[in-house]
Amino acid sequence: MTATCPPFPFAPRPILLALGLSALSACAQAPSADGVSDPLEPVNRGVHAVNKGLDTVIVRPASKAYGTVVPGPVRQGVSNVADTLDLPGVVVNQVLQARIGEATTNTLRLAVNATAGIGGLFDVASVLGMPKTDADFGQTLAVWGVGEGPYVELPIEGPSTARDTVGLVVDLAMNPLNNVFDGNDADATLAIEGLSRLNDRYRYSDTIDSILYDSADSYAQLRLLYLQNRRHEIAKAKGGTGGEDGDFIDPYEEDFIDPYAD
Amino acid sequence: MSGTFVSGLSRRHFLGTGLAAAAALGAMPAFALSDAEARALIDKAVADINAIINSGRSEAQMYPAFEKLFATYADVPQIARSALGPAAKTASKAQLQSFTTAYQGYVSRKYGRRFREFIGGRIEVTGARPVKSYFEVISTAYLKGESPFEVRWHVSNKSGKNLFFNIIIEGVNMLASERTEIGAMLDKRKGDVDALVQDLQRA
Numbered sequence: 001m002t003a004t005c006p007p008f009p010f011a012p013r014p015i016l017l018a019l020g021l022s023a024l025s026a027c028a029q030a031p032s033a034d035g036v037s038d039p040l041e042p043v044n045r046g047v048h049a050v051n052k053g054l055d056t057v058i059v060r061p062a063s064k065a066y067g068t069v070v071p072g073p074v075r076q077g078v079s080n081v082a083d084t085l086d087l088p089g090v091v092v093n094q095v096l097q098a099r100i101g102e103a104t105t106n107t108l109r110l111a112v113n114a115t116a117g118i119g120g121l122f123d124v125a126s127v128l129g130m131p132k133t134d135a136d137f138g139q140t141l142a143v144w145g146v147g148e149g150p151y152v153e154l155p156i157e158g159p160s161t162a163r164d165t166v167g168l169v170v171d172l173a174m175n176p177l178n179n180v181f182d183g184n185d186a187d188a189t190l191a192i193e194g195l196s197r198l199n200d201r202y203r204y205s206d207t208i209d210s211i212l213y214d215s216a217d218s219y220a221q222l223r224l225l226y227l228q229n230r231r232h233e234i235a236k237a238k239g240g241t242g243g244e245d246g247d248f249i250d251p252y253e254e255d256f257i258d259p260y261a262d
Numbered sequence: 263m264s265g266t267f268v269s270g271l272s273r274r275h276f277l278g279t280g281l282a283a284a285a286a287l288g289a290m291p292a293f294a295l296s297d298a299e300a301r302a303l304i305d306k307a308v309a310d311i312n313a314i315i316n317s318g319r320s321e322a323q324m325y326p327a328f329e330k331l332f333a334t335y336a337d338v339p340q341i342a343r344s345a346l347g348p349a350a351k352t353a354s355k356a357q358l359q360s361f362t363t364a365y366q367g368y369v370s371r372k373y374g375r376r377f378r379e380f381i382g383g384r385i386e387v388t389g390a391r392p393v394k395s396y397f398e399v400i401s402t403a404y405l406k407g408e409s410p411f412e413v414r415w416h417v418s419n420k421s422g423k424n425l426f427f428n429i430i431i432e433g434v435n436m437l438a439s440e441r442t443e444i445g446a447m448l449d450k451r452k453g454d455v456d457a458l459v460q461d462l463q464r465a
Contacts, residue, residue, distance in 0.1 A: 217446030224442050232433020249437045251344035252420045
């Protein structure tokens, strides 16, 4: 957790201020002992209940229908197109984070998959040894030194933080494709994105069901998983191995009864 | 739910995939673990797991096999106490004992359910290093149709044997997750450890 607030080394400050980042920098707010800052918990829990209800009534059944009716290769093709459509935004963020190697690879991925991959239907680039890497503006802000701020669960979108919510809005606003597609094409890209998410919901249904429906407290479990995984990704984006950052819990040194005492 | 979050989960695949692979670590001498030894042991464990999964037995029949792996190679008493959290301090000895037993079965069923996702997969150890008072083994899991993801094993010999006490998959920490879950279950029972034990036996 970023406890201090270093200046943003590459960021044009007026833009950041215009985005209202100063409001969410959370510098003054120390994280609690378990590394979770959730002052909005009552509101978040309400949103979580609605999200969970939406999943139960709409998303989960729809993903089951999609996964059962539509053959796997077709679903994969749709998801590949969605991934390809995401690439311009990913490249922008990787450049902003000075991850030039990955930005270059992703630019090549875009070129190869859009052409040889027939408009992104086939992920030829991965076969050719150009691995997919991801980036978003919330991550970019983190690399620039912005703290994550309080946890928020967003309607429909799900777990996030104040910083990542700003990132999400910026990603939507600065998506280079906004200027490419309009009208029916824009609707089609939205549909593709939606189907890709349904496919994710279907493929990882065991995992997601176990969190949402088998946990004693699905809200707390989801919050923990999101924050830990997110911090790990950010540590990696910053160039770390992702292994050092507060992962270590020493059960042997905690203030518990020693089970080996006798 | 968030698309990015979901794909993050996919790589993590929760904790189920590697639990029994960690099992192999238990047999090693104190901090004399080499990359090659760990790799060989984990490969062997993965082969054993696949044998169980592909045995054609029902999931319910597989649980005892996974429970045995867990009991042999993980420091179950320590993991159980950590999961129980502060309540472990006030619980009686008998309560702790029955909790530990119930927890071991519960964990084996919970993660055993996820082992079918492991069919056709493998784990490769890429490194091992001493950190603070324990040993961290770093590995990469390759599952069919998934991007490879990182699995870290925390191993200690403080129990007198080399046993693993935590697994971290793409940053997600098993002990922390278990503590949240068991804490929530205990809250539902208003702190009654005996009632919690009964819930665990049924879960």
